[in-house]
Amino acid sequence: MLYVRREPLPELVPSPSDQGSYSPRWPGRKLPPLYGQYHEYERRLPQHRWNAPSHASEPKYFWIAGHGRVGSGWGNVMQEILLNAHLSYKANRAYVFHNYTWNDDGSDYSDYNGKPIPSRVPLSALIRGPMIGEPWPEGDPAPLSVSEEYFYHACPERRVVPHNDVHDHLPSWFAADITKGWLDKLNSLDDQCVEAGADGGPPFNWVTFGDKDAMRDLWPELRRSPVLTHFAYSPLVELAFDTNREVFSPTSVLEPPLTSVPFTPSTPTAARYTEIPGLLVLHLRRGDYEGHCAHLARWSSSYMAYNALPELPDRFDPPPGGSWGENTPENVEIYMRHCFPTTAQILARVDELARVDAARGLRDVYVMTNGAVEWVEDLKRALRATGRWRTVASSRDLVLNWEQKYVAQAVDMLIGQRAQMLIGNGWSSLTGNIVVMRLANGRSAESTRFW
Template structure:
């Protein structure tokens, strides 16, 4: 009987052998393919081999998102769940300090800066953490503190209530908060481990504790050099030498006296003396492994359309969409972060050194108090901050002779006009393909709208890609109060960054870009 190659087999109780195998193996192949896809999706959240696996889910009992306890939405969030979670982080077993005796001393800089912007706080924080590590101490990290008034969770800025204390783990990740096997403890842990009850009241198991040493910075600084004249490397060497002496004498817990001078101050950070630190911090885990918290990464994810082409999706995102989010990920029960990192973020977005956001131009434009501040800086003859003065950077600060010319020059570099900004952007687009611009600014709505309109007239922006800090949206109430940190994360990853040479926020970004090996030609100043 002739068999039709196209018609169904109706005259036979069973199809040809070839057809049986074709269908059977098709089913098997389909089942195998679906199994592979299932396994692939289940394990995809792990990093590629050779990279550290980043757990994307929180540890058990950690808040699933940064909640708030106040019901009055006119008040800022209190970060209570973050505080509670951070207090439970156990990065150093207590048994090492109580039952067995310490193998690593701890140092708490109780004189750390407070009541200041995040840029100023962060630069001191990282240097304190590096000093602790260099001297062989565990670093004690504390809140980002605006107000030390413990009777209220709020502080006041420009007549408005703001969070008085933000847990550090809501802002940053990495060794500074004890990640990556680096020794660090929160202040509540330090208080318990060392039985510290305040300066002059230290005790251990009810008895005076001879192992708690209160360090005053002034006499130590005096042995190193004159204020404002000390090289950063000499300060680091002098501090490490003294802390090493204390450690070798058996001191277990060091507290830098709250009322004493900062170990690192504006006289260092505001001068090129800071540059001598670079050979020592360039390879320090505190800097090379510095990362941003999952809260900051989630805020970036909420606004990512401002910073990169979200239409360029991989095939699995095109096929399966946002359900990708809900798939399980490996969980590290000791993971120190209170919310998961957005699952869609690739390794280059979550692990330093970060990948650059191709085509993004980030502009840091200070307004507000800088109008007066810039006038004062010009009158004082100030120069760029230390880490804004790397010789590799193309936009050096070279004021002309003559008092009036010098003041005008300094003011234009500190407080650029809209025309100054347009001129800079135009020149940069002539040498690099830039199709998005993000303006990091505390400027008024009117100023930012004018700037957006003028930038838009330049044309060539993808998706009308001119955005400012005021265009951001926050899926969490906490977002507004950590926005500067997210701005810094974006600037750190920008294809080209233009910052204010007199700003500590800019200098932090510049330093991180230099440490992460970003081409200096792409790090600019007004």
């Protein structure tokens, strides 16, 4: 272990002129928002005592410097921060949260398939709750989370724990073993400021999230953690949900919009995000996922850890006959049916699951997808042609403002979390986060399915 110093991070709040301008790098394209007001909100959290003469009386901190970043989708980042925040909570240390960072080279904008996107988005534009500095449930003495920027301000000197100091002594890469290993290490340290070294990556990485058994032992305690039971989406995301409610599930009785219901530390997630009766959500990854699904088939991959929790009814055991890095054409077809289904296969699976008890009363379909507009419209026509659905809508139908456009994944996740039934992709981290929230909020496991 070693002690290190680092200067405070530079100011991240852009000037108003940075928003909505144009750049010669992307001719004719409006630059995305930089979310300056959200950065400023995080800076003004009351536990951020910027002008305090000393920070010695503040709580102990835990900063995971090697967190997922640089090209990681929101689903990948969120699955990691849930476990990191839970680990910090268990250690009775303030969780240090960070920006959702697509590119950490210091640029404001990054190129994504020829389009500009924000290089970083503050977590407060996506989520809210104890993970990003709001109070824990009433009576819970856990220290309040702080931002990365504040951590470096309050902790110019800190103890760095190299990755191998913990992971070389673990019996497995399962989440429960990793949590215990880091808890033992953190509990042995009196240092106020502790950092998980970035030398070997974060405590929980793709190996853990990709193993179907890796969450099994930690899940009973994680599902009761206030990290999950008092999680919420940002007001920006909830506003998008309210604005589009009539698109994906028209209301039959007057319901107060989410944005009109005060968010309080005492309100559990399950009470805020109640089930929407009649709504079926389908998560269908397209685009480059076709190649990803073929890759999964070559390596005989199982469902991801969040999608293989023991109570879930749909299991996937890799079919026999494959070898390391190769698989049979028949097995590849099995993978594609579950991972990248055709329209005919989608319709057949929807018809099959519409007959189970948990599907009684379904009448609206919402398709969460990154698919091309033409493909999405063809699928919607096919769903309507069955004569079963009152409404059929998709991610492409949502009306989003300029800031909501770049957090649209979180909007989809909120819709999926509240659906009466979800049919998701067992290899998708975005599906996995929805699954975890549904189960933690008391949704029936029978109503959470896969292709």
